[in-house]
Every structure is written in C-alpha cells, then in structure tokens.
Amino acid sequence: MRTLIISDIHANLTALNAVLADAEPYDRVWCLGDVVGYGPDPNECIERVKSLPGLKCVKGNHDAAIIGDIDINSFNLEARASLQWLESELKPANRRWLSNLGERLEFRDITIVHGSPSNPVWEYIMDRKAAKKNMSEFSTKVCLVGHTHVPQIYEFQADTSGEIRHRQPALDETFQINHKSIINPGSVGQPRDHDPRSSYLIYNSDDESWVYHRVEYDITKVQDRILAAGLPQRHASRLKSGW
16 A cells, blocks of 8 residues: 655645645555645645545644644744734634644554654654654654654664664665654655755555655746745745755
C-alpha cells in the first residue's frame, strides 16, 4: 500500500495540487498539519485535503491558532498578520474540521505529530539534541513530524553508540528504516531548505520502503495571489528561494 505523506501545506493550493498529481498513484494520505497559514488558499486547501483517500491528519500550530488553541501573539508579526486575515476568510465548516483534528495519532508502527512527540503542536526538531530528547517520547518505530519545513531523518543508533545519526535524504532514492527514527517530509507549500520545490514522502508498507520526492509548481501565480489578498510581501518573496 502506497502512502503519501505531506506537511506544511500552508494554504498553497497550487503546490498541493502539484504534489498530488506528481505522487500518483497512492492509496492513502497522512498529513502532518499546518494546512493553513501564510498562503492565499486556506478554504481550498482544507477542502482538497478533506477529500483525499484514507486520510489521517493532525493539527499544526497555525491550525491550532486559528481555532483559538494558541494565542496568535505567540507568532511573529507577519505570521500574525496572516492569521488575522484568515480569521475573516475561513469558512465555518472548515474551522470545525480544524477543530476536530487531534494533535497526535498512533497506528501500527507509526506515530504522527506536527512538531514533536513531546510537544505535538509547537516544538521544532531541528538538531540531534532535540531528536535524542524526543526518542523516548514515542514507542513506535517511526515518528513523522513536520513544522521545520526541512526534510530530515534522525535515527537512534541503539545497537551501537546510542547516538543520533542525522541525514538529509537523497531525492528519488528508495531507503529502509532500520532503527527507531524521526522523519520529516519537508514542506508542500513553503519549503525552507533553499529548494523552492514542494517536498513530500512516499511510504510503501508492502516492502517497508521510503522515498523522498520534490516537484516544481507555478510559484509566480501563488505570489500574485498572496499580494492580491493583502498578505505580507515576505510570504510571497520567500517562496522563490525556498527559505
């Protein structure tokens, strides 16, 4: 069974549609949160995600903020401006859908969260120290996280040094996970690893294989919609260089 794993769509429908088309065929989708925030297409992205097969989705920090679970003053000025705009744009049915998302899901040998297993909505796992601290916070073989917008793999070397091995995955190369690991698929709608292409992950449960992919999309169209909506210019400019 092929699973499409996506995260941090951030209301970028053009990027989401590019990923969904590039990833076909897939049997189910796991979404690691932040469907909204920053981008110009919040309702369209929620409605597209809701329609995906076998969907499992958790709440991200932007999703949590727009439903009142997080104080928007916790965000920087530009992210706060996006949330304030979203307040008047979000349809009631889509707000309810976000409200019903959980912060953490566990099934088979997989845990999915947005931030980290110890702080599912807010904590960033950006280095080996944070990854090592979080390895004891989940009991499954793999924990999938988003939030940083950067594709990463952290593996716990339990049978050797007990240290954390960190690697950035090679694109389009099939790999296996042999140790307890934290895996980040990167971002669909706002990559921050200086590669503007949307990032996603495919997991095949038949042979336990994983593959990272990137896909280009029409960034200029998204930038135009961001500016037309009156959202911060930085939300548009950062898409071109992937930061």
